[in-house]
Amino acid sequence: MADRIVTAEELAQQLRAVSVAEFFEKNRHLLGYENPTKALITIVKEFVDNALDACEEARILPDVKVLVKEISPDRFRVRTEDNGPGIVEEKLALAFGKLLYGSKFHRLKMSRGTQGLGASGSVLYSQLTTGKPVRLVSSTGKDIHEIEVTIDVNKNEPRIVSHKQERNPNKWHGLKIEVETEGRYIEGRQSVLEYLRQTAMCNPYAKIVFEGPNGRVEFERAVKELPPLPKEIKPHPYGVEIGLLRRMLSTTSSKNLLGFLTSEFSRVGRGTALQICKLAKLEPNKKPYDVSHEETERLHKSMQMVKLIGPPTDCLSPLGEKLLEEGLRKETRAEFVVAVTRPPSVYRGNPFQIECALAFGGELTAEGSAQLFRFANKMPLLYHTSDCVTTESVVETDWRRYAFSQSSGQLPQGQLAILIHFASVWVPYTSEGKQAIANYPEIMKEMKLALQEAGRQLAIYVRQKHKMHERQLRKELFEKYIPELAESLEKLTDDKKEKLIAELEKIVKKSGVKSEEDGKTTGNDKESEKTGK
Amino acid sequence: MxxxxxxxxxxxxxGSKVVGEIDKGENPSLDVxxxxxxxxxxxxxxxxxMMGTGVAKRYFFxxxxVRKFVQTIEAAALAKELNEMGKHLSLREAFYRMKRTLPDSNINLVDEQGESNEAIEDLELITDASRELLHINANKLGSVAGKVVIQDKGDVIDWSKLGSGGWSIPSNVEDIIFKKVDAKFIVYLEKAAEWERLHEDRVWDKLNCIVISSxxxxxxxxxxxxxxxxxxYKLPVYILTDFDAYGWYIYSVIKYGSISLAHISGKLAIPNARFLGLTADDIIKYDLKKHLIKFEEVDLKRLEQVKNYDWFKNNKEWQRQINMMKNEIKGKAELAALTSHGISFISDVYIPEKIKRNVWLD
Incomplete structure (x- = not known):
């Protein structure tokens, strides 16, 4: 069959807007649904992340319940429930039935979700695999609304299947989400349970109850205070990409460039704005939407050239050393925990802050490598461990200086757990799946500094413990040999055994260790004699 | 007495020195x-x-x-007990006498005989009393035959009238009295099998000598x-060993003394001892190359050590022998290999010829 020539007109007929929902359907792997196991984790994660974000913004100590019920080996009912502020009725269907609909995309503020793609993506995935609608129950304290929603994949619009309204005499507020989805449930290093455990670790002010196929697990609240609420900030000129700048120019309500620069960016005052305009050879009162493509490039370049102080960092909400310590101690049952919160820093105009905590001993396993817990904006990262800057920073830190063994290019060995938290208004994930943080030199440097500081504090404890342990062993050893020496000496000199034992034990108690050290300086500890022929 | x-x-x-230190609340120590x-x-x-002046402090704490310290004191207690009773123990028996389990543990005061042996050797040095004085004996190893009559514990023994076994040499020969010595020289052999060969051939009778082996x-x-x-009795001592580094070191110990017993070299070493064979020249002369045994890595390592001992380093003849073994002959050989030239070749030809022609190494 000869090739048929396609005309431009025919091609044009095939051109049409691709709905985001349709795009998602074909690219589910980008969003964490590439296999049934991961899909189940992602669904739980999206719902729990939203619940925690909502509670924190409303300054409510989160109570989150998660249910995963097996309907058949590859089909599950997932239900989450929170005590957050709830969602008003008008927005309820939109929030879960329309992709890229969210409150967080257009702002620069530290939060878990950003794109409005997470929860609705989960709804879409379950709809695609089982055909069942999502059931939503919400109240803001007034009436309780229960709706069932499906997503119209072509139009990217919610379709309400049913709607019930009930009185709410107990003034319950919060949100319940229930979906039925394909998936696979496992337990282990990358599982729903592990995700919740780590979430509890990094959100010690939350209580999380999990009812899974293998029973109920409760993660208790360790502290009763929320970390301070992060503030929203405007972008810093150093962190703005040219594309974003162009978009901002076309959507701003400012009348002229001067106004645009001073009101849409942080750290830009009148003087700086005039300087930028001068460098870009642009009139300060030029209308923003009149700035041409070429002029935008000049403007962007000038914005990088002016001297500016860093962006404000009060937009960050680190956990703080106390919360981190509590969280890690609670979930690892370690005997010693130390946490370090670094001062805020900036990468590419984005403020960020690194925190780390080290746990040692206790119920941690002594075999093999240290455990590493990675978090970005309080969310656990379970996948792509080796591609993540957190892992690289741990590997590049010399743990032998802190009394742990380590082969080069590897995690340290021993009874050690390492937690690293990256908090920022913008987390530079290596991919859409949001599982690994990209390696920017500023981030790497801060992580290593945090690890070193915590390492130094831990080393003091570990060395002390080694010493105590050695001392104890030494004492036990001498105590075993004392009666033997006394007995031999009694035979040799007729001095009474009991008297000698008492005297020797006195020496052990008083200065056994000191004498030991004397011995080391005058004689060789390991005697060099060997058997001759 | x-x-x-x-x-x-x-x-x-x-013991009193150690008790004194304990009484003063000090860390008890021994100078070893x-x-x-x-x-x-x-x-x-x-x-x-000869032994140097190097002394190691051994502390209890x-x-x-700690372990060696207690072992040494226990050895002293045992030696005192033996002397008081006028009895002797073998090294093996001393090991069992010292061995006991520490209460509430699985630790033994001594785990193997090597440890008790060392403790006893250390005690000899610390107290300057030989093992014989401590009443602890080594195992009897070795036989002797020849034209000698001795007296031991009141018994008169003629070394030429002891059948096929010969007289077995006790560990303590200090109190032996020589009644009559007719022999003109001594032949020492590393191997008991070769001693039996020479004894059966009555070499001591034919050559008028003493034949001893270990x-x-x-x-x-x-x-x-x-x-x-x-x-x-001013008798020359001729040494016969296998052709390997270990055999040659046996000669070295008899002649110059050993490293671990350097403190009593004066009572043991025989600087005039003569090495009769096997030498590298013997391997060539008696055509023993076809009976060579391959070197193992330890053989070469040991050979290198022997080569560098001070007492061999400046001995040109021995350096030549060692180099020949290492580079030319490249293997080791046993005394028994001489049997390839005849059952009694060693007795009838090899020994008498070499002694007669004065072919020995110093």
């Missing part, structure tokens, strides 16, 4: 002369290995020392016996 009282006094003194190559010196005028390294009893005969 006097000797025993002296030893008991010595041992008690050691160091018995390693680093603390021996080859005395070129006396031609024997030191994790690395099984491997010569014991103190044998070495002291050889030394006494060679000094008291």
């Amino acid at each position: 006097e000797k025993r009282q002296e030893t008991i006094k010595n041992l008690k003194k050691l 002369p160091i018995r390693t190559l680093s603390n021996v010196k080859y005395d070129t005028t006396r031609r024997m290995i 030191n994790v690395g020392h 099984q491997g390294q010569a014991t103190r009893g044998i070495r002291r016996l050889l030394q006494r005969l060679s000094i008291e």
Whole structure:
């Protein structure tokens, strides 16, 4: 069959807007649904992340319940429930039935979700695999609304299947989400349970109850205070990409460039704005939407050239050393925990802050490598461990200086757990799946500094413990040999055994260790004699 | 009796020193002369290995020392007991006598005989009393036959009238009295099998000599016996060993003394001892190359050590022998290989010829 020539007109007929929902359907792997196991984790994660974000913004100590019920080996009912502020009725269907609909995309503020793609993506995935609608129950304290929603994949619009309204005499507020989805449930290093455990670790002010196929697990609240609420900030000129700048120019309500620069960016005052305009050879009162493509490039370049102080960092909400310590101690049952919160820093105009905590001993396993817990904006990262800057920073830190063994290019060995938290208004994930943080030199440097500081504090404890342990062993050893020496000496000199034992034990108690050290300086500890022929 | 009282006094003194330190609340210690190559010196005028002055402090309150410390004191207590009773123990028996389990543990005071042996050797050095004075004996190893009559514990023994077994050499030969010595020289053999060959051939009768053997390294009893005969009766001592580094080191120990017993070289070493064979030249001359045994790595390592000992380093003839073994012959050989030239070749030809022609190494 000869090739048929396609005309431009025919091609044009095939051109049409691709709905985001349709795009998602074909690219589910980008969003964490590439296999049934991961899909189940992602669904739980999206719902729990939203619940925690909502509670924190409303300054409510989160109570989150998660249910995963097996309907058949590859089909599950997932239900989450929170005590957050709830969602008003008008927005309820939109929030879960329309992709890229969210409150967080257009702002620069530290939060878990950003794109409005997470929860609705989960709804879409379950709809695609089982055909069942999502059931939503919400109240803001007034009436309780229960709706069932499906997503119209072509139009990217919610379709309400049913709607019930009930009185709410107990003034319950919060949100319940229930979906039925394909998936696979496992337990282990990358599982729903592990995700919740780590979430509890990094959100010690939350209580999380999990009812899974293998029973109920409760993660208790360790502290009763929320970390301070992060503030929203405007972008810093150093962190703005040219594309974003162009978009901002076309959507701003400012009348002229001067106004645009001073009101849409942080750290830009009148003087700086005039300087930028001068460098870009642009009139300060030029209308923003009149700035041409070429002029935008000049403007962007000038914005990088002016001297500016860093962006404000009060937009960050680190956990703080106390919360981190509590969280890690609670979930690892370690005997010693130390946490370090670094001062805020900036990468590419984005403020960020690194925190780390080290746990040692206790119920941690002594075999093999240290455990590493990675978090970005309080969310656990379970996948792509080796591609993540957190892992690289741990590997590049010399743990032998802190009394742990380590082969080069590897995690340290021993009874050690390492937690690293990256908090920022913008987390530079290596991919859409949001599982690994990209390696920017500023981030790497801060992580290593945090690890070193915590390492130094831990080393003091570990060395002390080694010493105590050695001392104890030494004492036990001498105590075993004392009666033997006394007995031999009694035979040799007729001095009474009991008297000698008492005297020797006195020496052990008083200065056994000191004498030991004397011995080391005058004689060789390991005697060099060997058997001759 | 006097000797025993002296030893008991010595041992008690050691105990009292330790008790004194304990009474004062100090860390009890022992001064143990160091018995390693680093603390021996080859005395070129006396031609024997002498002990240096290096002393290691051994503390009770030191994790690395405590075990040996108690072992040494226990050895002293045992030696005192033996002297008081007038009895002797073998090294093996002493091991069992010292072995006991520490209460509430699975630790034994001594786990193997090597440990008790060392403790006893250390005690000899600390108290300056030989093992004989401590009443602890090595195992009997080795036989002797020849034209000699001795007296031992009141019994008169003629070394030429002891059937096929010969006289077995005790570990302590100090009190043996030589009644009659007709022999003109001594032949020492590393291997008991070769001794039996020579005894069956009645070499001691034919050549008018004494034939002595050990099984491997010569014991103190044998070495002291050889030394006494060679000094008291001016008898030359001819040494025969296998052709390998270990055999040659047996010769070295008999002649110059050993590193671990360097403190009593004066009572054991025989600087005039002569090495009769097997030499590298013998391998060529007696065409033993076809009976060579391959070197193992340890053989070469040992050979290198022997080569570098002070007492071999400047001996041109021995350096030549060692280099020949290493580079030319490249293998080892046993005395028994001489049998390939005839059952009694060693007795009838090899030994008499070499002695007659004075072909030996110093």
